[in-house]
Amino acid sequence: MVGLGPRRQPSRKGSMADMPRDLLQEIKRLEDLFTVDTTKLKAISDHFVSELAKGLSKEGGSIPMNPTWCMGFPTGHETGTFLALDMGGTNLRVCEIRLPEEVGEFDIIQSKYRMPEELKTGTADELWGYIADCLQQFIEYHHEGEKLDQLPLGFTFSYPATQDYIDHGVLQRWTKGFDIDGVEGKDVVPPFTEALAERGVPIKLTALINDTTGTLIASSYTDSEMRIGCIFGTGCNAAYMEHCGDIPKLEHMKLDPKQEIAINCEWGAFDNEHKILPRTQYDIIVDKDSPRPGQQAFEKMIAGLYLGELFRLVLVDLHENTNVKIFEGQDISSLKKAYSLDASFLSDIENDPFENLQETHDKFHSQLKIQCKKPELELIRRLAELIGTRSARLSACGVAAICKKKGYKTAHVGADGSVFNKYPHFKVSLLLTISTPVVGASTLTNDVHCRPAVHKP
Ligand code: BGC
DSSP states (O other): OOOOOOOOOOOOTTTTTTOOHHHHHHHHHHHHHHOOOHHHHHHHHHHHHHHHHHHHSSSOOSSOOEEOOOOSOOOSOOOEEEEEEEEOSSEEEEEEEEEOSSTTOOEEEEEEEEOOGGGGGSOHHHHHHHHHHHHHHHHHHHSTTOOOOOEEEEEEEOSOEEOSSTTOOEEOOOOTTOOOTTOTTSBSHHHHHHHHHHTTOOEEEEEEEOHHHHHHHHHHHHOTTEEEEEEESSSEEEEEEEEGGGOGGGGGGOOOTTOEEEEEOOGGGTTTTOSSSOOOHHHHHHHHTSSSTTSOTTHHHHSHHHHHHHHHHHHHHHHHTSSSOTTTTOOOTTTTSTTOSOHHHHHHHHTOOOTTOHHHHHHHHHHHOOOOOHHHHHHHHHHHHHHHHHHHHHHHHHHHHHHHHHTOSSOEEEEESHHHHHOHHHHHHHHHHHTSTTTOOOEEEOOOOOOOOOOOO
């Protein structure tokens, strides 16, 4: 297990010494705007607990709390060869996984395909056709000339889906900027299997699962203390095991109350009714200009897709609308392009090792054609920290809420996703917040033992 004890971030006090007064005031304003104090965090996580319960009730709530029909944890004794397909926002990954006799062991072959940006707003036929083409390529490449039976496939479909069976899923709504007509409200499996059949690909879809459920199950395969699976990436979400007896909306099915079932929370929809999250004017713009305004309120404040956009909106505002006028007299047309900065832009700024923020200076110049002065660089760095820290602290409320709901004093959490993996400060802030007695207590591990992929040249 990878032990990740929280380590405090190095203090950068003192670097603001030569900052003009008006910029300092602006930084103070941004600090007030983006800092969520522990009292508020506690209130958010308490409200979160009641919203999780509401999602499980017959009446339902904002958080969908989708039953996944993934009944209980694996034992580690599972054997066989399976395909897994992960349709992410940036890439499509296909894996072939072999589970041998040895408990908790596995071998994996994987190939990555780019997910063309146009597909996200194209047609349903184009989407399913492209995915089926990638699977066909994978099979042809790794099983050339072999006579294959139908290979079982688990399809990681990382969007909210209503499931009556594990191998079906009606898309509730697109998230993460996807906007393909004619898919919402329908079972996604039939058109997908048709596209495979048209190409004669020898694959049988046996499970449709969310990425959080996949993370929970895969992590628990090697760690029996695993309790929650989280994704902190382009989108954000969590899954955990609930007893059927604690799910009023499944009461009519008369399931064994002690039987566990994985619940895909879809917590990105937390507080869609705007009761508790401290939204800023910038969060409101992100929501308004998104393909699905009014949805995924929590996700839009914390997930990778939106962090760079929030940062960009603040900078444009500081250039145009405040007394401070950063980047005065400069052409900021590149900065004005929506979604031109991704979360890695922010983590690179936070990771700039130089006292004079040389790397940040060079990044702004090369990517945005903006020459930053030293005090502007300080403001930029502070803003990146504030947005990243807010994201991590709010995310911690979700983890803490599940722990509180389940009464876990300690828990292992399997976490994955680009923000978690590539943003060191995010990990630290998340851990520090979760381990604050105010919010809750749990242990976070990033413990999916991925063997190196066997890539053929
Ligand atoms: C989706 C979830 C997914 C999460 C992380 C969200 O936008 O609604 O289903 O688990 O992103 O990928």
